[in-house]
Amino acid sequence: MAVTIEEALELIYKNTPNKSLKILPLEQLLGYVLCEDIVAKHNLPSYDNSAMDGYAVKVADAGKLAKVTHTIFAGDDSKDELESGFAIKIMTGAKIPFGTECIVPIEDVTESNAGIVLPENLYKNRHIRFCGEDIKSGYKLLHKGQRIHAHHITLLASQGISHVKVYKKPKVAIFASGNELKMHFESVESYQLYNTNSPTFYSRALELGCEVEFIGTAHDSLEDIHLHIKSALDCDLIVTSGGVSVGDADFTKEAFGAFGYEIFFDKIEIKPGKPTTFGKIGNTCVLNLPGNPLAAALNFELFGQSILLALSGDESKYLNAIETKMQTDYKLKKGRRTLVPGFFDGNSFAPYEKFSPGMISPLATSNSYIIIDNSVDFLTKEASVKIIPTRFYFTSKESSDLVSSN
Numbered sequence: 001m002a003v004t005i006e007e008a009l010e011l012i013y014k015n016t017p018n019k020s021l022k023i024l025p026l027e028q029l030l031g032y033v034l035c036e037d038i039v040a041k042h043n044l045p046s047y048d049n050s051a052m053d054g055y056a057v058k059v060a061d062a063g064k065l066a067k068v069t070h071t072i073f074a075g076d077d078s079k080d081e082l083e084s085g086f087a088i089k090i091m092t093g094a095k096i097p098f099g100t101e102c103i104v105p106i107e108d109v110t111e112s113n114a115g116i117v118l119p120e121n122l123y124k125n126r127h128i129r130f131c132g133e134d135i136k137s138g139y140k141l142l143h144k145g146q147r148i149h150a151h152h153i154t155l156l157a158s159q160g161i162s163h164v165k166v167y168k169k170p171k172v173a174i175f176a177s178g179n180e181l182k183m184h185f186e187s188v189e190s191y192q193l194y195n196t197n198s199p200t201f202y203s204r205a206l207e208l209g210c211e212v213e214f215i216g217t218a219h220d221s222l223e224d225i226h227l228h229i230k231s232a233l234d235c236d237l238i239v240t241s242g243g244v245s246v247g248d249a250d251f252t253k254e255a256f257g258a259f260g261y262e263i264f265f266d267k268i269e270i271k272p273g274k275p276t277t278f279g280k281i282g283n284t285c286v287l288n289l290p291g292n293p294l295a296a297a298l299n300f301e302l303f304g305q306s307i308l309l310a311l312s313g314d315e316s317k318y319l320n321a322i323e324t325k326m327q328t329d330y331k332l333k334k335g336r337r338t339l340v341p342g343f344f345d346g347n348s349f350a351p352y353e354k355f356s357p358g359m360i361s362p363l364a365t366s367n368s369y370i371i372i373d374n375s376v377d378f379l380t381k382e383a384s385v386k387i388i389p390t391r392f393y394f395t396s397k398e399s400s401d402l403v404s405s406n
């Protein structure tokens with residue numbers, strides 16, 4: 001029996017094993033998921049310092065002449081003490097002298113031979129950056145389950161944290177099956193075609209932060225598919241395409257069966273992509289996608305990406321949608337929930353006009369897709385829809401409803 005999209009996703013999240021961990025240096029952390037909390041060891045700034053190139057002065061000297069004694073630069077270990085009637089020239093980022101009440105920017109003073117004349121209005125603490133005002137020692141900077149982006153690297157570097165514990169990236173093996181398929185580096189006869197699914201999944205899995213192995217293209221024979229499965233079993237996820245329908249040469253699930261394949265679902269109430277199959281061999285997850293390229297790519301977006309998120313250790317492991325409106329009217333056949341690719345321009349969603357599961361061109365000009373509920377056969381222009389991006393990440397901590405209904 002076919003499962004619903006929600007049931008399929010639930011089975012995916014329930015049956016995806018925990019990841020193992022490793023320690024990595026800061027320069028290699030980008031895209032990994034933290035497997036430990038990170039606590040600040042130092043205040044930031046670690047000393048009171050000047051926010052401007054200017055003069056360290058006393059507030060009571062407002063409107064008066066102050067004698068400039070010397071200059072402090074960023075990086076100087078100043079132990080000076082400021083006294084009334086005097087000013088110490090100071091550069092941005094330099095440690096302020098003891099007794100400083102405010103910093104006056106260079107452009108706000110009048111220079112004279114005897115010193116500088118200070119403006120009338122001086123305020124206590126103006127242009128001073130205080131120790132710990134950005135980060136306090138002991139503050140939890142990052143936590144287990146966060147995916148590391150460039151601005152998290154900023155925090156780690158600010159603390160001199162050089163090595164952290166992360167989850168290993170999901171390791172994905174890709175292969176396709178079909179006697180008609182040739183690789184892009186081979187020549188094709190008039191009755192053959194290039195395997196476009198495997199390079200698509202390979203690149204997309206890399207984009208999604210995985211280590212990827214391309215195992216090859218198998219012939220439609222049990223023996224050859226067995227060989228490809230054996231070569232892929234050391235990975236966290238095997239993604240295949242082709243051979244999952246009811247044709248005389250559709251051996252994929254049978255071939256996996258020889259390795260103790262535990263199938264969680266092998267049909268989904270979805271169009272395209274009905275024969276999409278998910279299961280496990282030991283600790284290795286398996287996603288068998290249909291051969292039709294658009295069906296395969298869209299189902300990889302929805303189910304493949306969910307498996308990868310579940311495997312990554314990322315706390316924000318659920319796909320999320322952006323609510324927008326339709327750019328045009330859209331008519332479709334009622335029946336099964338339908339995946340429709342299209343382009344979201346930041347304002348509205350333009351569905352791809354005419355597409356079928358065997359096409360390869362629709363996704364190249366799309367940046368998202370919508371899932372239209374089976375109860376809907378017409379979406380009017382301006383109707384509210386939920387787009388799921390294919391070109392940028394948008395995930396959330398909580399599972400959300402991804403389906404657009406009237």
Ligand SMILES: Nc1nc2c(c(=O)[nH]1)N[C@H]1C(S)=C(S)[C@@H](COP(=O)(O)OP(=O)(O)OC[C@H]3O[C@@H](n4cnc5c(N)ncnc54)[C@H](O)[C@@H]3O)O[C@H]1N2
Nearest residue numbers: 176178194195196197198242243244245250290291292295
């Ligand atoms: N009698 C039925 N026939 C079909 C049904 C059905 O329910 N009853 N379902 C159709 C649907 S829907 C799909 S989807 C396909 C799925 O078939 P398979 O997964 O077995 O895929 P293949 O037959 O191997 O190939 C389908 C199609 O896609 C091309 N293909 C396959 N692999 C690749 C690749 N790596 N790169 C590019 N193109 C690929 C292949 O040449 C075929 O044209 O079954 C329907 N039939």
Ligand code: MOO
Nearest residue numbers: 272273274295357
């Ligand atoms: O289900 Mo097929 O995947 O429609 O093309």
